[in-house]
Amino acid sequence: DTAVSQTPKYLVTQMGNDKSIKCEQNLGHDTMYWYKQDSKKFLKIMFSYNNKELIINETVPNRFSPKSPDKAHLNLHINSLELGDSAVYFCASSQGMELWGPRNTIYFGEGSWLTVV
Amino acid sequence: GDSVTQMEGPVTLSEEAFLTINCTYTATGYPSLFWYVQYPGEGLQLLLKATKADDKGSNKGFEATYRKETTSFHLEKGSVQVSDSAVYFCALTSKTSYDKVIFGPGTSLSVIP
Numbered sequence: 001d002t003a004v005s006q007t008p009k010y011l012v013t014q015m016g017n018d019k020s021i022k023c024e025q026n027l028g029h030d031t032m033y034w035y036k037q038d039s040k041k042f043l044k045i046m047f048s049y050n051n052k053e054l055i056i057n058e059t060v061p062n063r064f065s066p067k068s069p070d071k072a073h074l075n076l077h078i079n080s081l082e083l084g085d086s087a088v089y090f091c092a093s094s095q096g097m098e099l100w101g102p103r104n105t106i107y108f109g110e111g112s113w114l115t116v117v
Numbered sequence: 118g119d120s121v122t123q124m125e126g127p128v129t130l131s132e133e134a135f136l137t138i139n140c141t142y143t144a145t146g147y148p149s150l151f152w153y154v155q156y157p158g159e160g161l162q163l164l165l166k167a168t169k170a171d172d173k174g175s176n177k178g179f180e181a182t183y184r185k186e187t188t189s190f191h192l193e194k195g196s197v198q199v200s201d202s203a204v205y206f207c208a209l210t211s212k213t214s215y216d217k218v219i220f221g222p223g224t225s226l227s228v229i230p
Contacts, residue, residue, distance in 0.1 A: 110160035
């Protein structure tokens with residue numbers, strides 16, 4: 001059973017389209033995240049949600065809108081896709097927001113490879 | 118702010134060679150330190166971690182020791198295999214960046230037979 005699952009794994013779409021990436025975790029965690037990996041492999045946080053409430057929004061264009069219908073799901077909707085949105089998007093989850101210290105671990109999904117043409 | 122620096126890649130090694138990937142960090146206090154691995158076409162996997170000074174994390178033959186005095190967490194493996202070819206990310210969480218993982222830029226490793 002995959003702990004953090006994302007769909008789709010691969011997505012090729014045209015500029016200007018709207019697309020969504022779905023994420024589900026079965027770990028019972030209350031915090032979920034979206035990270036972006038750009039073409040140079042650099043990873044950076046985009047959003048985090050705790051108990052369905054937005055906590056982190058790291059200067060991401062407002063074309064990106066996360067939605068958390070419940071604690072186990074965090075979907076990423078992207079409007080008016082641009083070439084620069086091509087990247088790998090990773091969903092993740094943890095039990096609580098406190099990632100520092102020995103007790104908590106963040107678990108990443110397999111990634112969604114988005115290509116905008 | 119908190120940051121992680123890694124040696125530039127790509128690194129190419131022959132099978133059974135010794136591997137070191139350098140990682141240094143800047144953070145307030147005592148961060149938790151991690152190595153993640155991304156195999157080609159796959160997601161991020163936690164390879165090992167250490168949460169206090171002098172701790173050694175180890176997994177799958179890889180090791181890294183948390184060195185507070187040099188603010189380093191270098192990844193080592195005594196004998197690499199072709200299957201170790203991947204991108205390796207050093208990362209941290211800290212008291213100030215407690216709710217996010219700060220990643221280094223990644224080091225690509227290719228192991229040739």
